[in-house]
Amino acid sequence: AQSVTQLGSHVSVSEGALVLLRCNYSSSVPPYLFWYVQYPNQGLQLLLKYTTGATLVKGINGFEAEFKKSETSFHLTKPSAHMSDAAEYFCAVHTGTASKLTFGTGTRLQVTL
């Protein structure tokens, strides 16, 4: 069965600092991996996804993630945090042929001045 683990339920960075949100996956088949962002009281918005091909994936709002098979990781990064990046971030993996998503428990990103 496929699953994801997000290390760190809360991450706090200063504005302008590097953002690093960690995600490790477990999958018996080549994984398709996703990062979603959720702002307070809203649904989920896709940041980026990895299916096949290039292992460094660029997404919206300056975020990117690198698929590392050897480390079973798909960490999300952004070179310089903005106050508007404060939100909950979820890593997810496709499971089964229905393409349903299995989510991690999320990481809340706080950005301070």
Place this chain on the structure above:
Amino acid sequence: DTGVSQNPRHKITKRGQNVTFRCDPISEHNRLYWYRQTLGQGPEFLTYFQNEAQLEKSRLLSDRFSAERPKGSFSTLEIQRTEQGDSAMYLCASSSASSGARGNTIYFGEGSWLTVV
């Protein structure tokens, strides 16, 4: 493309009452999903439809829960005899995917908050 639409956005109900949520997916998306999200947790899969057929249900979906997608367009999720443990956000999502295709993006709605008092 107006996105996935859900209503009502918020519902407060007394324990034991029935509630129904509606989801309008992105037009022409053949797959529709329902997820549940409780505070501090990631969304958990409940069920999904391909067109009007309900193809999978999670064990989380007790017999008090029923979902329909009668014409393969909008969907409803009904919870009967609500319990306090049903308090959560119910997320609807849709995608356009051929059978067996993985990697297609799943688009989420804004969610419907349920509070059972």
